[in-house]
Amino acid sequence: MSIRLYDTATREVRDFAPLEEGKAGVYVCGLTVQSEPHVGHVRSAVNFDVLRRWLTHRGLEVSFIRNVTDIDDKILTKAAAQGRPWYNLAYDMKRELDAAYAALNVLPPTYEPAATGHVPEMLELIEHLIAKGHAYAAEDGSGDVYFDVRSWPSYGELTHQRIDDMEAAEDADPRGKRDPRDFALWKGWKKATEPETAAWPSPWGPGRPGWHIECSAMAGKYLGQAFDIHGGGVDLRFPHHENELAQSRAAGHGFASYWMHNAWITTAGEKMSKSLGNSLLIPSVLERFRGIELRYYLVAAHYRSHVEFSFDSLEEAATGFQRIEAFLERAGAVEPGEVPDAFAAAMDDDLGTPAAMAVLFDTVREGNKATDPTGHAAAVRAMLAVLGLDPADPAWGPTGGGDDRMSAVVDALVSGLLEQRATARAEKDFATSDAIRDRLKEAGVEITDTPDGQKWSLA
RNA sequence: GGUGGGUUGGCCGAGAGGCGAGGCAACGGACUGCAAAUCCGUGUACACGGGUUCAAAUCCCGUACCCACCUCCA
Structure with a gap:
């Protein structure tokens, strides 16, 4: 009944025991806002969003902090190349990122601290590390301050x-x-x-934070010196997380109890950061697939498994998801119910979304067989909700591909034709009946004959 | 050189000693005027070579190939 999670530090799946009963503090490394978000970036956010939703579902009060790195070498370099202020680039990319998260129904974190807003906290931590003999100001007059790895035996x-x-x-x-x-x-x-705007006063002269220190400082500020889970992409294990851990522990903080890392999503066997063109940027993918379909694709694979991205597999995933949606549509309006035990067991086991999906599809099949699918539909909705995939979630925006006024007009126009078709069918004039169906299909309206009569939908 | 991960049916993707996860596609059947949807059925997959075991995709040894990280990275 307890949640078990894979911890990178101990390399094993172990029971999740929060520091404080009934609560969970989670810190996830967000992005350096230096370029547009692509599918890989968003995988991490979706994976940890599922973690957060599951912890919450299990009754934990989750404090979820995801930072934004808004000052670093790359931001400065790129902004300079683009001839605009670094803070403008960072802010623009931050807004793109927010839009991508929203399109994928990633819940806003409890708080999203930015590095530039926490320089005083970082300075305090650095001074503390110097005082304890684990850091030193460079002797070359550069104004740099370094962490002394030799001073920390467990580095x-x-x-x-x-x-x-x-x-x-x-x-x-x-x-x-x-x-x-x-x-x-x-x-x-x-x-x-470097522009003057990228420098902050410090005891060692003007400068800016190193990359790792921000997370130590901000996690400490919002979650306390010790907290439960620290997450991020696998690439962050080293050096980023190793360094965070070293500097935090060296400062006397307990820091994270569990370390979770999501695996890569690659294209053509290659890491997306080296990426090919911009076809994998979120807005571009969303031109071809709905956000809910992309999210389903990302959630269907286990977070620790490497995924080889392709539009073919995304297409396939979308087809599978539509099967679930079609079931819910047929079942009619139902409130979410309880999640099946097998589903919960799968999720408890290190967020076993693939096994959880199997339960979901089994429930759909049973529901399709049942004379009254209400109970199955309620369970399906509950499972989808906890995965952030409930089609009825208002976060996905208006569904049905149009506003109400327009669909009322289409409905009126289509019903006239459907009446003609019904008459033709009653007279066994199938040539006319099929002609009407074909014509509507060309216009993008799909007709299906059901025991309750004809139904139409946008293709 | 160090550290970690991978190789599963036509495809995607789980599993971690025994009972064929699930999805997509395909084929057959039911239903349908025909379709669509749905349901039922159909597959002896686990990189290779050895070994352990009553039993191995799963454990052990070896081999091959692929990938990631080693101070920019989700």
């Missing part, structure tokens, strides 16, 4: 690596680092190349 514990086995960072010249693996907590302002 590498999250990803089970030993410092001496790691390749040294090649990116940066050693600058003022004591060890090449030391990472930046604070980056001194480079007057020559």
Whole structure:
């Protein structure tokens, strides 16, 4: 009956025991807002949205924090290349991201802190680390501050690596680092190349935060020094999460009890960040598929499984989902009921959405057989709701592909033709009957004959 | 060099010692004037080679190939 989750740190599925009974604190690394969101970015958000909804369904009061990194090297570089202020690029991309989340019914987090809004908290943490002997200001006058990995013996514990086995960072010249693996907590302002707006005052001179420190500072601020779950994409395990863990623990914080990482979604066997064109950007995908179909596609695979994206599989998934929708339409308006035990058991087992989906489809089949499908429909809606896939959720916007006035007009026009067709059929004049059906089909209206008479829908 | 993951039927995608997850597609049947939808039925898949076991896709050893991370990354 308890929820079990795979923890990257211990490499095993274990019972989820919250620090505080009945509550769960979850911190998920959001995005660096430097470019338009693609399918891969959104997978992470959807996966953790499902986690959040399931924890909530299980009666936990979830505090869900997802940050936004709105200042970093890439943002500065790209903005400069585009000839616009970095904060304008970051803000624009942030709005694109919000739109993508909304289109996929990703619930807004409890709070979404941005790095630039938490510089004081970061400075405080950095000073604390210096005071404890785990960080130092570079001696080359750059204004950088580094975390001293050699001062923290358990460095590498999250990803089970030993410092001496790691390749040294090649990116940066050693600058003022004591060890090449030391990472930046604070980056001194480079007057020559960086705008003044990208620098904040600090005890070491103007500069900006290093990447990792923001999460330690913000998680601490909103969830406390120790919290339950920290999530993100697999690529973040190292260095990002390893460094967060090191600096937080070195500062004396308990930090996260569980670490969860979602797997990649690739195209043509390649990581999306190296991506090919922009066909996988969310707005572009949404021109071909509805948000609910894309979400279904993402939820149907286990979050820790690598997914090879293709429009063919998305198409296939959409067809499968439409089967569920068609069942609900036939069943009529039903309030969500209880989730079947088998479904709950699947979800409890490290968010086993594939097995949960199997239960969902089994219920649909049973419902299609039943003379009164109400109970099955109620269960189906409950399962869909917890996966964020309930078609009746107002978050998906108006359904039916048009406003009410328009559909009333179409209905009036179509019913006239349907009456003619009914007459033809009654007289066994199937040539006329089929001609009417074909003509409507060309116009995009699909006719089906049911025991209750003819029904029409937009194709 | 270090660390982790993968290879399952035509396709997608679960499972982690015994009983064929589920979806898509295909084929046959029921229903239908014909369709659509729906239901019923049809598949001896687990990279390769050894081994352990009464029993292996699942455990062990070895091999091949693929992927990710090692300080920009969801």
